[in-house]
Amino acid sequence: MGQLFSDTSKDEDHGDLVSSFTKYFKKIKTENKIISQETIRLIEFHLKRGNIREAHSVISDALKNIDDVPINIAVTGESGAGKSSFINALRELRPEEEGAAETGVVETTMMRSPYKHPKIKNLILWDLPGIGTMKFPSKVYLEKVKFQEYDFFIIVSDTRFTKLELDLAKAIRIMKKNYYFVRSKVDIDLQNEKESKPCAFDREKILQLIRSSCVNSFRDNNMDVPQVFLISNHDLFDYDFPVLTDTLIKDLPNQKRYNFVLSLPNITEAVIDRKHTSMLQFIYLQTSMLELFTLLHVPGRECVKEKLAVSLNHYRVLFGVDDTSLESIAKDSQVPVEQLKKVVKSPYLFETKNRETLGKKFSQYLEKLYNDKLLVIDPDIEKIFYFQRAFLDTVTEDAKVLLRETLKKLVQTHPIHSH
Incomplete structure (x- = not known):
C-alpha cells in the first residue's frame, strides 16, 4: 500500500x-x-x-x-424585458433548444419557473413572474415567489426602471438579499440609432445616454444609484456582461463560487x-x-x-x-x-x-x-x-x-x- x-x-x-x-x-x-x-x-x-x-x-x-451546495438565481422584471433570453444566455441554450426558457410570449403565469443549468446540476435559474403581472405590494410579491430560497436577484428592464421594480429592490434589500440591475437589449438600441442617424452614430455616447436614463430612474425615486449593467442577451462578449459576472463571483460565498464560475459561458x-x-x-x-x-x-x-x-x-x-x-x-x-x-x-x-x-x-x-x-x-x-x-x-x-x-x-x- x-x-x-x-x-x-x-x-x-x-x-x-x-x-x-x-x-x-x-x-x-x-x-x-x-x-x-x-x-x-x-x-x-x-x-x-x-x-x-x-x-x-x-x-x-x-x-x-x-x-x-445549491445555487439559486432569481430573474425578474417586466414582461418582455428579456428575462427568458437572459436565462437562456446564461445556460448557453438557443430559444429553440430543448429545455430553453420560452421567449417572445406574453407573460400570463403567476408561477415561478425553474431552469436547471445543463452542465452544473445544482445551479437553478428561476424565471419569476414580472412584478407588474402580480398585483401585490413588493413584500407580498417576494413572499409569493419564495424570496428566501435565492442567493440573489437580477432585475431586468429594457427601458427605464419602473417604480415597481425600484420598490422591489428596496424590499429585497430590507430582506437582506443582494440584487443587481440589468438593462437589456442595448444592441437593439444601438442598431436602431445607427439606422435612423447613420452619420451621427456614436456608440459610446448612446451607451452613456442609456446608462444616464437608468441612473435618472433611481434619482427620480429618491434612491441611491446602484451599479447598472448594460447587456445584450445575444452578445455576451460585449457591453457589461463580463463586469456583471465578475461582480456576482465576488459577492457569492466561497463554496458557491466554484460551480458558478464553471457555469459561465466562455465570454x-x-x-x-x-x-x-x-x-x-x-x-x-x-x-x-x-x-x-x-x-x-x-x-x-x-x-x-x-x-x-x-x-x-x-x-x-x-x-x-x-x-x-x-x-x-x-x-x-x-x-x-x-x-x-x-x-x-x-x-x-x-x-x-x-x-x-x-x-x-x-x-x-x-x-x-x-x-x-x-x-x-x-x-x-x-x-x-x-x-x-x-x-x-x-x-x-x-x-x-x-x-x-x-x-x-x-x-x-x-x-x-x-x-
Missing part, C-alpha cells in the same frame, strides 16, 4: 504538508478562492498538530459542500482563467486528500485514483471543448466544425500519436515540481496531480483558441461591435 513512516518522518511529512498547503492557497486571490479563509486555517491548524484524520475530514466536507479569456483557477484548486484539494490517505494507510486509495482519472474526461465538457460544444460553437459562429476541430488539442490528447507530446508536457511539470513543490509524499500521487494539471492546461488553452476564433468571426460579421 505504501511506505510505513517512522515518527520522525511523519513529523517531517506533517510539516511539509502544512508548508505546501499554506504556500498554495496564499498565492490565490481572495475573490478566486473556492474555500473560505476559515476553512483554510482549520486545515492548517490540524496539519500543524499532526491531526491527519481531522484535516482529511475537513477537506472531504469542503469538497462535498462545494460540489453539492472572455479572464473567465476561462477563472475556471482554470477554480478547477485546479478542486484538483489540489482532492490530491491533498490522497496524500492524507497515504499517511493514514487507508484502504481504497486506488479507487480514489481511478475516480480522479475518470474525472479528466469531464474537463472538456465544463470548458466547452467537447464535441457537442464544438458543434454548437460552429453553428453560432458559422465556422465549419472541422475547422474548429483542427485548432483544439484536448480531444486527441491520449491518442497514440500524441502520447509523446503529453509525456513532454508531463516532464515539464516534473521539472517545475522541484522549484515549486506542492505535493510531498507519494510519487504516484504527484503523477496523478501533474497529469491532471497537464490535461487541464490543454483544455484551458483550447477554450481560449475557440474564443479567439469566435470573436474573429463576430467582428467580421457584426462591425457594430468593434470598438
Whole structure:
C-alpha cells in the first residue's frame, strides 16, 4: 500500500504538508478562492498538530459542500424585458433548444419557473413572474415567489426602471438579499440609432445616454444609484456582461463560487482563467486528500485514483471543448466544425500519436515540481496531480483558441461591435 513512516518522518511529512498547503492557497486571490479563509486555517491548524484524520475530514466536507451546495438565481422584471433570453444566455441554450426558457410570449403565469443549468446540476435559474403581472405590494410579491430560497436577484428592464421594480429592490434589500440591475437589449438600441442617424452614430455616447436614463430612474425615486449593467442577451462578449459576472463571483460565498464560475459561458479569456483557477484548486484539494490517505494507510486509495482519472474526461465538457460544444460553437459562429476541430488539442490528447507530446508536457511539470513543490509524499500521487494539471492546461488553452476564433468571426460579421 505504501511506505510505513517512522515518527520522525511523519513529523517531517506533517510539516511539509502544512508548508505546501499554506504556500498554495496564499498565492490565490481572495475573490478566486473556492474555500473560505476559515476553512483554510482549520486545515492548517490540524496539519500543524499532526491531526491527519481531522484535516482529511475537513477537506472531504469542503469538497462535498462545494460540489453539492445549491445555487439559486432569481430573474425578474417586466414582461418582455428579456428575462427568458437572459436565462437562456446564461445556460448557453438557443430559444429553440430543448429545455430553453420560452421567449417572445406574453407573460400570463403567476408561477415561478425553474431552469436547471445543463452542465452544473445544482445551479437553478428561476424565471419569476414580472412584478407588474402580480398585483401585490413588493413584500407580498417576494413572499409569493419564495424570496428566501435565492442567493440573489437580477432585475431586468429594457427601458427605464419602473417604480415597481425600484420598490422591489428596496424590499429585497430590507430582506437582506443582494440584487443587481440589468438593462437589456442595448444592441437593439444601438442598431436602431445607427439606422435612423447613420452619420451621427456614436456608440459610446448612446451607451452613456442609456446608462444616464437608468441612473435618472433611481434619482427620480429618491434612491441611491446602484451599479447598472448594460447587456445584450445575444452578445455576451460585449457591453457589461463580463463586469456583471465578475461582480456576482465576488459577492457569492466561497463554496458557491466554484460551480458558478464553471457555469459561465466562455465570454472572455479572464473567465476561462477563472475556471482554470477554480478547477485546479478542486484538483489540489482532492490530491491533498490522497496524500492524507497515504499517511493514514487507508484502504481504497486506488479507487480514489481511478475516480480522479475518470474525472479528466469531464474537463472538456465544463470548458466547452467537447464535441457537442464544438458543434454548437460552429453553428453560432458559422465556422465549419472541422475547422474548429483542427485548432483544439484536448480531444486527441491520449491518442497514440500524441502520447509523446503529453509525456513532454508531463516532464515539464516534473521539472517545475522541484522549484515549486506542492505535493510531498507519494510519487504516484504527484503523477496523478501533474497529469491532471497537464490535461487541464490543454483544455484551458483550447477554450481560449475557440474564443479567439469566435470573436474573429463576430467582428467580421457584426462591425457594430468593434470598438
